[in-house]
Amino acid sequence: MDNNLSLSGVRVVDFTHVISGPFCTMMLAHMGADVVKVERPDVGDSLRNIPGYEGREGHPDYFNSVNNTKRSVALDLKNPDHHAAVVDLIRNADVVVENFKPGTADRIGLGYEAMKKVNLKLIYCSISGFGQTGPYAQRPAIDPIIQAVSGVMSVTGEQDGPPMMAGYPLTDTVAGMYGAFAVVTALLKARESGVGEHLDVSMQGAMLYVLGCRMAETLQAGIVTERVGNQNPFRVPSEVFLSKDKRPTILHCSNNKRWEALCRALEVPEWAENPKYDTMQKRQEHRQELHAMVAARFAERDQADWMPRFDDEDTTCIHVHDYQEALDHEQVRYRSQLTSRDHPLDGEVWTVGVPLMDPAYNEAVTRPPTLGENTANVLQDWLGWDETKSKDMLKKQNG
Template identity: 35%
Template sequence: MNDSSKTSKYSQAVADFPVHRPRPAGAELALQGIRVVDFTHYIAGPLATMIMADMGADVVKIEAPGRGDDFRQYPPMIPEFGGGAPWLWCNRNKRSITLDLKSPEGLAQARALIAKADVVVENFSTGVMERFGLGYEACREYNPALIYCSVSAYGREGAFSDRLGFDPIAQAESGFISMNGYVDREGVRALSPVMDISTAMMTSNAILGALVSRARTGKGQAVEVALFDNALLMTGYASLQQTFTGREPQRPGNTSPDSCPSGVFTAKDRSFLINCGNTQIFQRLLTQVLDMPDVAANPAYATNKDRLGKRDEIFALLQNEFSKQPFEYWHARMLKASVPCGVLRTVGEAVRSPEAREREMLTRIPHPELGWVPNMSLPIRYSDTPLADPVVAARVGEHTEKVFADWLGYDEERIQGLAEAGAFGRSAAVAG
């Protein structure tokens, strides 16, 4: 099956996803008026700038002429997107321009845009922006109020600053992989790029903090977020547990090493997970869901510490009961008893679930050629400054002419002159 035919799969799902509801007319945007020059690629940087774009910032993505961001090549490729479906996921609401930073003309225009910007975000290898003359110290000379954010693998200074890093490497070196999976086999990486995603969240958060500081002091500053640093944070409180006890976390599979019973059980028809995070929930599970008051009263199960020591015994007891009825039977009883539970879903089931539809997390948005495309929203809700209406990710250089007209006031003749001089790439045609 070629990539074009794959697009038909989502076109059959009109009933699955609601149409995006436009934001109220006239409502302000949280980052209205903030200008961002985006030199990022792949996931962590672009997702961070997309969060800002969704909040209303004017994010201008600088791409290499021709190919653009390498993340455009991640499958499935869809010609109408100018890239693959993953590209749409983290580049919504931005404008794309092309600049040849190896040409004097392209570099000069990058500086001109930075001079007008509130924020610059970059995640090149360490030293690349400095070699272009676009490092923080150079940029602050002509834009002292600039917030300049660098996203790196291991930091911009020190013994490891020149190392490349990707999400799976960060998962491995942070200890995250060692914590996940089953004790009788090697640790397992998360398929979702959790380190890139959480680094993006941390990056956007750091930039917002710097903007708040600038509003108070008038001063710009450099901001840095390292993938490895963030990955260590993503190991959660296990890091301090290990520090205090000297013991490494043991891979628990789908159970919890800290509370019991928490894990996966199988009803007559399908599997589900429950999480009894405290003794009160355990008591409600036994008395109100399973009708086992004698077990609930057993002093051997009185505390969480007691239950952790008898996990296998408790799990066998619960599994025997859960296997007697279908999940919906147990689900209704657990909801009524306020016992946290959830069915094990596939991704396809999750994005089409009643919960996702209720929250309008995945909706349909317009596309000029395909009619519509699916769109995954941010999990942010503002009462007074709702997020921007989603606009599908741009093709390479789609907004070059418009950005230079808007930001720098260039007329068509000057833009054409820059194109002929190679500022946008030797063979690049200027797009509106």
Template identity: 40%
Template sequence: MTASPLSDVRVLDLSRILAGPYCTMVLADYGADVIKIEEPLTGDGTRAWGPPWIGDQSAYFLAANRNKRSVAVDLKRPEGRRIVHELAQRADVVIENFKVGGAEKLGVDYATLSALNPRLIYCSITGYGQTGPYKDRAGYDFIIQAEGGVMSITGPEEGEPYKVGVAIADITAGLFAATAILAALHERERSGKGQAIDVALLDAQIAWLANVAQNYLATGEPPQRYGNAHPSIVPYETFPTADGRIAVGIGSDAQFRKFCEAAGRPELAEDERFCTNRARVEHRRTLIPLLQALFRTRTSAEWLSLLAALGIPAGPINDVPAALNSPQVQARAMVQEVDHPTLGRIRLLGPVAKFSRTPAQIRRPPPPLGYHTDEVLRTLLDYSDDQIAALRRSGVIA
């Protein structure tokens, strides 16, 4: 089989919880050898974030740690730091998400590790970044969603702001970090030099406000909550049907005309209040009740069939089980079964990107704590069995 895209890249992962581990999981899916450094007694904090559990492993930890090797090392001990320094000398990338200054206190900061390995790409993920007046604050996804504006535009039009249902600031910060690391690796091919990368959850969340932020920058008008509706496109929201609700996105005037004709209401597309998207946005409070009444005349299945035939985007409002079991998700291998060394067969989400020659794949299950400690010390650092045993007796490794 052709080597994976990042099969020649080694990542030393000092991160925990979600943003950093999600980043390194993406790199691992693409073939990178990710060595996850964990505290010997407790490991990554998400190992205790249950229920739910599969055996003694938390579902939260399993969600972000496939394709990695776990090495349990106490960074507070000089012997543990020496192990990490030796691994950094053999790594291409280090990623950490300590609070600002935390890596320096442990002796695993960029200045220290880059002196040992000038080609090292060193990525730090924090709540607010390495600079600015908030840099020393702890940053949690929920707080970032509140502070970064997304909660103000999420939720019902009349009601309180809502957070997104997953830790989206963490996840997108991890994705920004992954792309930045890939860019830095590419630049290193030209310069031969490593560099530091500073990724903040707040910056990531501000960035993916995207068109909503640009609307404000263009007009000076604070964005509002629209529930499931769209601020700039009408109709683009959920509608009640005779037996449920569906999501409908009519993105052009031509689509709106086709819809009205097929639905038996061609006069709506001729009405000057509705004939253009600009007019429909202006008169949404008049149009939407008319469309709600129209959608209630047929079942969800009937509407979805009609809209699909017209080429108009629409879909059912699935719960998570229905989404994961949909034929399209199954066909795309987004749910896969793998063998776990202590749990047997488990199901995990699969990699997103599909490569034509060098597929992303699940090569390893999320590891038990310290499962690869001996393997990594022996094969990468040439530690003897006696050295490993001595380190374990003293509590430096597990």
């Protein structure tokens, strides 16, 4: 582990599973924290056990994507000896992150109120769907549920179609990211005060937080925002257009300068000169007409013929990339954001690493752990157990 990273020396006990919590703790690990993932013996994080991707059957690639750069200990929280060892880990930790159903941590004797008695400076982060308290606290909540209740689905999709989910676990990752941010800020406070705190992060609340900038229309004007597909409610033209070879391109004109540049790139300067379209408000009034004009013009040539012209005019447009194209993008390669590590069970495991140019962060990325592979060395590192005592624990676990 690189001792020069931002969170080097910070110890995190990780009780999380699936996406929201593991994403949070992975972010902390990428910043240098020593993250110890506590998993159920023989079972582990449920994400280990979902079917593999086609051609990767038997390999937990989804789990691996959010659990690199951590250590795994397999301890049974129902076993008194194991439970005591976990409490000792927390005694020596700076941070606990959990995403149990609200009330579970308290029920198993590992909630904040109990743990702050053994570690006053402990930062304890709980991530859940709706928060630890309130009328919805005990409701089951996964990403699709929070996408629905947060309102983001209502503004995603075509105007005449049904609400649509984002194509990835948006609310899980947003909650995890906010959790990591909250942990780091709480650590700064605790270093000054010597006293920790309980951070109650809800997926619902985190989504409302990031949606706030676009909810101003509803908050301030009482207008319920409608779906507009790939269009932008405030900017015209803004849409995905298909070229002659059916390749998708997103075009977006945020002001008159961009509109004039687009007209030059499309070789129709007369559009920019037409007083009917010379302000954004007028272009909004003629939204459908303008989009039809741009679509027809763009469909006359292949995308490869248009792109040099758009680049010359510095227009805000780009090909709509699929995941493979996004990973292969030359800017991603330049910034060396992708890392690969050899795994004893899963072969070469690729990771989307830290979006910082400092190479130290991605050089410090380590492969995802196998279930419980670090139990003995964590007990020795954190608790000062000798090899015999830690091996005895493993024998009891396996016996």
